[in-house]
Amino acid sequence: MKDFEQPVLSVKSINKQFGSGCENCSGSKGERLLKNYCPVCGTVYACRDITFELFEGEILGVVGESGSGKSTLMECLYFDLEVSSGEGYISSYKGGAANVFAESSQQKRYIRNHRMGKVYQNPLMSLKMNFSSIGNIAEKLISAGNRNVGKMEARGKELLEHVNIPIYRMKEAPKNFSGGMQQRVQIAKALSNNPPILLLDEVTTGLDLSVQASVLDLIKTIQRELMITVVIVSHDLGVIRMLADRTMVMLDGRIIEQGLTDQILEDPQHSYTQQLVQSLL
Template identity: 50%
Template sequence: MSWALKVEGLGRVYGEEGPRSLTGTGPEHGTSVSPVTGAVVAAWDVGFEVEPGEALGVVGESGSGKSTVMRCVAGDERPSRGSAYLRAYDDGATDVLALDDGARRRLRVDRVAVVYQDPAAGLDLDTSAGGNIAERLTAAGARNFGRIRDRAAELLELTEVPLSRMDDPVRTFSGGMRQRVQIAKALANRPPVLLLDEPTTGLDASVAAGVLDLLRNLLERLGVAAVVVSHDFGVIEMLTRRVMVMQHGRVVETGLTDQLLEDPQHPYSQRLVAAARG
């Protein structure tokens, strides 16, 4: 099977973007801050492919660059270099990172969906759960009120939000339920690629387990290509088959999730796994 999302040579530097900023950064130097220019090399030379129905994990500590990679792919931020291709856009022939801002935002309607750690980043809290989903549907051209409501109800059912709460403002929802609404909204137009940025980090353990269960079922059933960014190996283990470990803005190890958890090669991966295993 061929990829649904392909990323090549992605880099993001805050500050001077020349080669001078790169020397002296990375895992071997133990920092992502350039000693010469002071620029922050948040991510460099990151590449991966994700197939439909597959989930790729991106794991690393805070500041390792994993969220930067996700934001660049999602279109929230412009990378310093690199390219990304979507099978659903021009059959993967066009670098979507080179598109203008408007075109990139349109990709978010039905081709790449993002679930953020903070539900407030993906939802309008003063709008009802149904209304939040309606925004995505109308952005894709839905103009039939009855069908919009039916589809919103179907999505809320899929993410296990009680339908009796459909018309309540999301602000009145608990954290776990807000996250379920955000997932429902992300799935509204059946996007082939789903990016999950720390989807359960803000939730307490039991609620997080419920959302994780839901996500695992959805990823299995819907056949989307997913990228899961997390600092938590537990989340990565549950949701993904392949994983990429990042440190100081570079990829230090990639492999099958089970294998990497059993037998991490890079010293940093070993530390992460040891920490996760307690």
């Protein structure tokens, strides 16, 4: 019988710093930092003791201003960056018993290709702009060990239809597409291997409002249909309000408040969260 109480993703005390630290900031618990920056040695503490759990079919929103550490957190979760310290466990990988951050680079590639998908704020981080759209999806499938051209083409067509990209444009390069369509191709690519966890980093930033709405609606529809577990990062509390079941608020590399999204929006406790909510009204 499936254990629905086991978290799909469990993260414990992630820390990420840029710089080696010094006597002024190491072990000081931040008392001598300017926000998350050491004025003596220049070390930036981008993520500080980040801990959370994520359950099946749940959408977790991460909100905060630029420089709060939310995108760094996403880069650590997808192994774009190495964590400085911390643990992470995925229930569908080695029974949730292996700290994924301590695994080999080969195993991390396996997790990226089979257990996670990521949609970046900038499509250039994920898509090869001169490849065809279906070729971009095939690239992810090949990385996961697929070799059957017919099956990969069928899967690519299915996904592009799912994200409302016309099939007659499947062999067109993403460089010819609008920003919203590029994000849709990214989403299709991220979903190609049916990952249980989807990471979305500022996916609507820079898009027109009407395009934002259609991309968000697509994400919500896909998440409900496939029961994917999602982490979505945004500086826009309106995006979080629309999508997230629970919300974490980050400031200066730390989680300063977390809870049910409705609770965060209706009764924020931290002064910074109160300012965020006030700006939404």
